[in-house]
Structure formats: C-alpha cells, structure tokens
Amino acid sequence: xxxxxxxxxxxxLAPQLGRKERPERRATSEIMRKYGHLLFVLPxxxxxxxxxxxxxxxxxxxxxxxxxxxGISFEFIGLQNFQDALSYWPLYRxxxxxxxxxxxxxxxQHTVGLFIAVQLNEKPRFMEFYRAVLFMxxxxxxxxxxxIWTLMLSSNIGFINPVLRDLGLGFLAKxxxxxxxxxxxxxxxVTAWNSVGWAIVIYLSGLQNVPxxxxxxxxxxGANGWQTFWRVVFPQLSPSFxxxxxxxxxxxxxxxxxxxxxxxxxxxxxxRTDVVGTLIYRTAFGGSGNYTDDISMSFAIALxxxxxAFMTLIAWALxxxxxxxxxxx
Amino acid sequence: MANVTLxxxxxxYPGQVTAVDNLSLEIADGEFLVLVGPSGCGKSTALKMIAxxxxxxxxEVLIADEVVNEYASRDRDIAMVFQSYALYPHMSVFDNIxxxxxxxxxxxxxxxxxxxxxxxxxxxxxxLRRKPGxxxxxxxxxxxxxxxxxxxxxxxxxDEPLSNLDAKLRVQMxxxxxxxxxxxxxxxxxxxxxxxxxxxxxxxVALMKDGVLQQVDTPDNIYNRPANTFVASFIGSPSMNLYRxxxxxxxxxxxxxxxxxxxxxxxxxxxxxxxxxxxxxADIIVGLRPEDLEDAALLPTHPADQRLAAHVILNESLxxxxxxxxxxxxxxxxxxxxxxxxxxxxxxxxCIGRFGARSLVKAGQSIEVAVACDRLHFFDAATGLAI
Ligand SMILES: Nc1ncnc2c1ncn2[C@@H]1O[C@H](COP(=O)(O)OP(=O)(O)OP(=O)(O)O)[C@@H](O)[C@H]1O
Ligand SMILES: [Mg+2]
Numbered sequence: 001x002x003x004x005x006x007x008x009x010x011x012x013l014a015p016q017l018g019r020k021e022r023p024e025r026r027a028t029s030e031i032m033r034k035y036g037h038l039l040f041v042l043p044x045x046x047x048x049x050x051x052x053x054x055x056x057x058x059x060x061x062x063x064x065x066x067x068x069x070x071g072i073s074f075e076f077i078g079l080q081n082f083q084d085a086l087s088y089w090p091l092y093r094x095x096x097x098x099x100x101x102x103x104x105x106x107x108x109q110h111t112v113g114l115f116i117a118v119q120l121n122e123k124p125r126f127m128e129f130y131r132a133v134l135f136m137x138x139x140x141x142x143x144x145x146x147x148i149w150t151l152m153l154s155s156n157i158g159f160i161n162p163v164l165r166d167l168g169l170g171f172l173a174k175x176x177x178x179x180x181x182x183x184x185x186x187x188x189x190v191t192a193w194n195s196v197g198w199a200i201v202i203y204l205s206g207l208q209n210v211p212x213x214x215x216x217x218x219x220x221x222g223a224n225g226w227q228t229f230w231r232v233v234f235p236q237l238s239p240s241f242x243x244x245x246x247x248x249x250x251x252x253x254x255x256x257x258x259x260x261x262x263x264x265x266x267x268x269x270x271x272r273t274d275v276v277g278t279l280i281y282r283t284a285f286g287g288s289g290n291y292t293d294d295i296s297m298s299f300a301i302a303l304x305x306x307x308x309a310f311m312t313l314i315a316w317a318l319x320x321x322x323x324x325x326x327x328x329x
Numbered sequence: 330m331a332n333v334t335l336x337x338x339x340x341x342y343p344g345q346v347t348a349v350d351n352l353s354l355e356i357a358d359g360e361f362l363v364l365v366g367p368s369g370c371g372k373s374t375a376l377k378m379i380a381x382x383x384x385x386x387x388x389e390v391l392i393a394d395e396v397v398n399e400y401a402s403r404d405r406d407i408a409m410v411f412q413s414y415a416l417y418p419h420m421s422v423f424d425n426i427x428x429x430x431x432x433x434x435x436x437x438x439x440x441x442x443x444x445x446x447x448x449x450x451x452x453x454x455x456x457l458r459r460k461p462g463x464x465x466x467x468x469x470x471x472x473x474x475x476x477x478x479x480x481x482x483x484x485x486x487x488d489e490p491l492s493n494l495d496a497k498l499r500v501q502m503x504x505x506x507x508x509x510x511x512x513x514x515x516x517x518x519x520x521x522x523x524x525x526x527x528x529x530x531x532x533x534v535a536l537m538k539d540g541v542l543q544q545v546d547t548p549d550n551i552y553n554r555p556a557n558t559f560v561a562s563f564i565g566s567p568s569m570n571l572y573r574x575x576x577x578x579x580x581x582x583x584x585x586x587x588x589x590x591x592x593x594x595x596x597x598x599x600x601x602x603x604x605x606x607x608x609x610x611a612d613i614i615v616g617l618r619p620e621d622l623e624d625a626a627l628l629p630t631h632p633a634d635q636r637l638a639a640h641v642i643l644n645e646s647l648x649x650x651x652x653x654x655x656x657x658x659x660x661x662x663x664x665x666x667x668x669x670x671x672x673x674x675x676x677x678x679x680c681i682g683r684f685g686a687r688s689l690v691k692a693g694q695s696i697e698v699a700v701a702c703d704r705l706h707f708f709d710a711a712t713g714l715a716i
Contacts, residue, residue, distance in 0.1 A: 218428075222433055
C-alpha cells in the first residue's frame, strides 16, 4: 500500500498540473470527483479495521479450532465450539446473574437516578458540587472502586460492619461478599454506587431540555407538581430513558472488572456472583493458579462471540422498541 | 368573566433589575387590552405576575376584585397562550385541548363534547388525533387557543402568540383571535411588540417602556394624541418625524420655525391645546406624521405658507404610496430605546413623507412639501410630554 500510494497520488494531482493527455486526465478526475471524499474516511477506516474488524475475524477463525491457548497445535473442528457453548449450562447460570444485575440496575437508575436528577434540576445551592460528587464514582477506575469496597466490606478491617456494630445494629453485620445470600446484592449495590452518576447526568440533561413554559402551561391548566411531572415532564424524558436503558444493558452484560475484584474469577461464593465476563475469563485463562487443564482459549472465544451476538440482538431490539414510544417531533 | 386590576405592580429581579415599575392598570370585564412596548420593557414579566408564574415584588393583582397575589396559577381562573405555544408534544391535539378538563376530572362524555365544540370553532376537527409536531404553525397556534378557551376562564393572557408565524398567517390569525375574543367575551390581556397588532386588535392599548407605563388609551387616541415623544415615535410606521423647533409670533398669526423653514400654524391648533400658547417663543419638539406630508404638486390649493422646501434623497415606492426621504436642517429630537418591528432606520435629520401614488418625485429633485399644519404634534422640549 505504501509503495503503491505515491504514484497514485501523483496521478491524482496530475490533472491540475495538466501534464497528461486529455482522455486519461478526464478519467482520473471523474473517479476523484465521485470517490475522492472517501479518502477522508480512510485513516479512521484503516484504524477501525486494524483494531476491531481484524481481531474479530481472527477470533472467529480461532473459535473454529480447538486451540487451548498454549502451544501451537490445533485442528479445525468447525462449529463444535459454538454447539458446545449453547449447551454449556454455566453460561446460562452466569447469564442469569447478568440478567438479575441488569434488572436491579435498571430499577435503581430509573428510580433513584431519576429522583436525584430531578432534585438537582431544581438548581439547589452547590448544585455543581453535588453533581461532581455524584458523578465521581463513574470516573474512578473500576479496579479501584472494587478494591475500596472490598476493604470497606471486609469483616475484620472493614468499615461497614464496625459502623453497624457501633450503631447497635451488629446483628446486620455480615460477611457481605462471602455469604451466598448477600454476595450478589452486594455486587449490585457497588455497581449501583458506581454508575448512578450516569443516570443522573443523562436524566439531568434530559430535564434541562424540557422547556420551562411546558411546566408553566401545565400549572395553569391546573396540574399539581406531581401531575405536571408524570404527565408532562416525564414523557419528555423518553430519549433519556432509552439511552439509559440501553447503556445499562450493555454495561451490566459486559461487567467484569468490578466482579473480578470483589469476588474473584470464580464468582464466589459457589458461583453466586459469576457473570459471563468472569466465566469467559476463567475459561480462557484459568480460574485459579493451580490447575489449568480445562483452559480453552478457542471455547472461551466461542462463548464471547455467542454473548456478543445475543447482546447485539437484544440491544438492537431494545432500541427499536424504546424508540417507537419516543415522541416524534 | 372578570375585571383585572393592577395596583402599583412592581417586579425587581435579583441584581436590582426593575423589570416592571409601579404598573397600575384597570381592565374592564370583557375588554381586550393590548400591552405593547419594545423588547425587554417588562411585558412578559407583567403578564407572568398576573398569571402567578412569577412572584410579585410589590403591588397587587386583583381578578374579579379579589387580590390574587397569594393564589397559585391554577386557582386564578386564567388561561394563557404562550409565545412558544408550549403544546404538550407527546399528546394528541385532543389531549392537549382536553388536558385541563382531564386534570379537573370532568366526565369523559363532557370532555368529548366540549373539545368537539372548541375544535369546531377553531376548525381543528380534522386534526384532533395528530401530535403537535405534525401540525403547521397556524394549526399549532389554534391548538394553543383551544387549550385556553376550553376552560372558559375569566381571563385570557397571551404572550406574543403570533410572533412565530409568517407575515401572512399573522394577519389572518390576528383577525381570528380578535373575532374569537369578541365571541367569547373574555377579558384579555395580549402582549405584543408589534404595533400593528396593538392598533388593530385592542379595545385599548397600554404602552410600556423600561417597565414604566407610558400611556393607556384607545388605539385612535394613542395614535392621534400620543402622550409623549416615545409613544409618538413607537406607534406609527414609518415613525413620526420629530424635530426641535420654535414657535414665533402670537396665537392669531403663529409661525413654526423649523430649521430654515417657516410654517404657518392655524389658530385652531391653539384652541385644542390650552398650554401651547404659553410656549410661543420657547423651544419645543414638533412631530410630523409621514402621512401629514404630501407632494405639493398634488395639492395645488395648499396654502403657500404651509410648505417646506426639500431636496429628495430617496424615494421608496410601495405602489400604493411613496416613502420619500428628504433632509430637514432642523436638529432631530432623538427618542431613546425606539424599537418597533418594522422600524425604518433613518439617517440623522432625514424626514420621511408618505406621498400619494400619483406623485412623480424622484431622488435628486428639489420639491415643495405640503404640511398639514393643523395636524402637527407638539411636545415639551425638556420632558418630551405632549402639549
Ligand atoms: N429571570 C430573570 N432574571 C433577571 N432579569 C430578568 C429575568 N427575566 C427578565 N429579566 C429582565 O427583565 C426585563 C423585562 O423582561 P421581559 O421578559 O418582561 O421583557 P419583554 O417586554 O417581555 O421583552 P420581549 O418583547 O423581548 O419578550 C429585561 O430587562 C430582562 O432582562
Ligand atoms: Mg416577552
């Protein structure tokens, strides 16, 4: 490509220099005129192909083999990995945890997130401060978030349990992350803490786009604050609702780092917090340092591609459905 | 049905911006009052205080002789039409119009009947199921009207309801709104900065400037007897020509010295203006409406001592008449904050006359201009108040 491009560029510029004979000159400038603009897309396209399309295709090829990830011996086994993936029950166990996380987060974002956004939209004093504080967790790296929370939740040196005890609520103290009953809810709570900033920012921007006069009109029409919000303001927020729902879906289904740091690659205790992210990681790189027999890179990739396909389908359907109920303007 | 009274209504925004200053007005039951003034003079603020959308700093608002300062908007029995229409975008036209009744839990059958009735008046029957986004500007405007009239309120408040429409539709909706108001006979306060709307729609016109009421009167009186130079220059298009001048002589044979020109002032002028005689010899401001100036060639019988010598610098022909620009060598009386929509910017000292269609004057010609001296306006040179 690098070798080819200089002469091509010359011929592209040639018409302006006027050195070539007429017919060819015509032809080049014709092509240039029709497709010249594509040159501007080229750098981005090359980059996209190099880091997205290329590796994905490469992964697809690997998923058709039985390569374990170590050594160089492999055979093509066709779609066997995909067939296995679809009937691999740990995948469903993990996916159900993702679904639980998604539903819980969805409810949380659309209630607590919306509520806080509405409060901030009333322009309280120090609004910038609240907004910054509430958005802060979003920009903290997930690994740090996980680590901070592991420390806070730790039964011995932690923060939560001692506080509960000091408040006389000692009976509520738990081994939050190792108790099967509380492990997943705890992961949900930390994820919620971490991502409520998104909900607030998205809803806040939606709220700020609702014209003041719309609310005033509703007031004059006799609506009280509650009716004004639910019947006039909230329907204007459906684009925010759509964006947030889709982002939450994607976010909860690709979650990995937070779970990994909080409860490890096995989704302990007893896979209660196992999500597709940790499952795929474990399948590809092994769950614990000791035994690595069941590692299979090609199978992990097949799992990842299956999840990818399903997520694409569901995200597309979500957008399709939610867009339809948005206001046409 | 109700009368509306404003008593010393004042609004000061944080930062000491006095948007409305001591506004007192009485609007009779069923009256159509137009509140007009340049941009930023506090019209919307006044309206919002009446509507209960903006807290009142001082003064009182009375609706049906009841002080409503502490009432919420929904308890004031008013309806408002917004400049942006503020239609609920997610609701059909039907629901937009019916919203207030739905909130008030009016029975469904009655809602349907009343919406049908309003839709018939406003010719919206074919659009009831559409969303506002799929309507034309004029149709949206009518939906906004429908939303206001369905409630059968005591008072309509309208804030520049036509300013988002194109010129032609504006003319049409202007008469429609006036007709609807006459039919339903609801007290109406209509805010605009368009002087044509002010002159054609209202029973009375209230003109504001910088939050201060300048004059309230019928459109005819506002036009013919403006209370001060601001009113004089705001109402009328092109605006009134205002010059510093002097009266000389005595009542029976008075002369107006306007730069290098002298105009004879008929004695009848003094009969109408008791204080004018006392101003003989003093500096005054004289106002000449463009239509009181005419090409002298079209008026051969016009008295010779009521003419100006002029040199035409521009002739804008409108077909029906000509806007002829000519300088007068008298000092121009400037009125600050002049701002009407169809303002014509005039070079300093240039006077505009509206000449008849048959006038043949051309730019570059020296002509004689006939002045209707019995129709001149006189203002105090210091205060700008009408004499
Ligand atoms: N919320 C506010 N805070 C501070 N000043 C304001 C506020 N609203 C309006 N003002 C000021 O009050 C004055 C009057 O504003 P208002 O909106 O009533 O003008 P208006 O006559 O309706 O003008 P327009 O014809 O442009 O709509 C203006 O100087 C404006 O800058
Ligand atoms: Mg306004």
